Amino acid sequence: MILDQFEEVFTPGAEAHRDAFIALLLRAAAEPGCRVIATLRADFQPQVIAHPGLCAVLNGGGSYYVGAPGPLALARMIEGPAQAVGLAVEPALTAQLVSEADREPGGLALLAAALQDTWLAGQDEGTLRLDHYARAVGGIKGVLSRRGRRGLALLWPQGRAALPRVFGQLIHVDAETGAATRRRVPLDRWPPQGSERRLIEVFSRDAVRLLVCGEQGGQATVEVAHEALLREWPRLAVWIRTRREALIRRDEVRRDAARWDERGRPDHLLPHPELLAEVRARLAAAGLWDDLRREERIAWFLAQDDPADLGGLTLEAFRRHGQAGALAALPLLADLTRPGRTWETSEALGHWALGQVPELAAWLRAGLTEVLVLLGHEDALS
Structure with missing residues (x-):
């Protein structure tokens, strides 16, 4: 069994299924003849060690640490894929890219983006040259920043204003280290016709490619393509830092x-x-x-004990769940009537509900009826 990017198990958003997945994995690893190979980023090793079951497995097995690629490995990464599709790479370009990417934090992500932009500039000539790189990229350190500016240039002002609303949801900041990492988010987090969706669409195009849209458990998702972007794009890095x-x-x-x-x-x-x-x-x-x-x-x-605040949440709950029937109103009723609510708030909410569309009041009343039935007091509303 091969598990690539095992660190995804420990990213925010995976909590609901983490324990069950690890339990199944440990059970499989204990089966005779089963071998598990997992790749893991070094910065996630403390989370793995903190899990008793995983720690025991690691102590009983072998670990192989992969260091950062050196100049020769970087050269093979640059030239091999190009040659596989019939492209030559000018030696001067390889030397330049290796000198810039070697020992650079996030260097592989920057190298991948730089190569893609260089390929777009010189693919028709059959050879990737240093002048293509100089014209299209200009330097590996700024490649992601340039892509960000390219994406913003394709958006109207309201689309550009959505940048913090989108990227703010796509990052997680570690409380101990302060490091920002990417976070996968369901795409339906934003309305289909909103400026946030437009930004996501533009930033996931090949010409920008700073966001990646995918699928998890049948649900469309979006995430940052290169975690290095959170450090290398000054506009975003400053926003995070402040x-x-x-x-x-x-x-x-x-x-x-x-x-x-x-x-x-x-x-x-x-x-x-x-x-x-x-x-x-x-x-x-x-x-x-x-x-x-x-x-x-x-x-x-x-939610605060405030009729206006609770009323707005009630309308939103009705919009989302009203078609699902009376049982869908039970969590809402529990929140509206919890012990911390004052009598004045409850009374104001009751008058407010009667003044809304009849369907809302009917939905809440049907939900209350379900509560009374469950409690054995079904005649209380007659």
């Missing part, structure tokens, strides 16, 4: 909301009002608050 603490706090909120949801949404796991106010102020100042609250589970986790 919001690092807020990004870390945002991810903490995501984890807290997931734990609250997984444990049945108990009140004692909700943030205290003072903490909620502090989180809101910090994330709003960084431009992260509104996007965070678009995630339904997190929106309810952060």
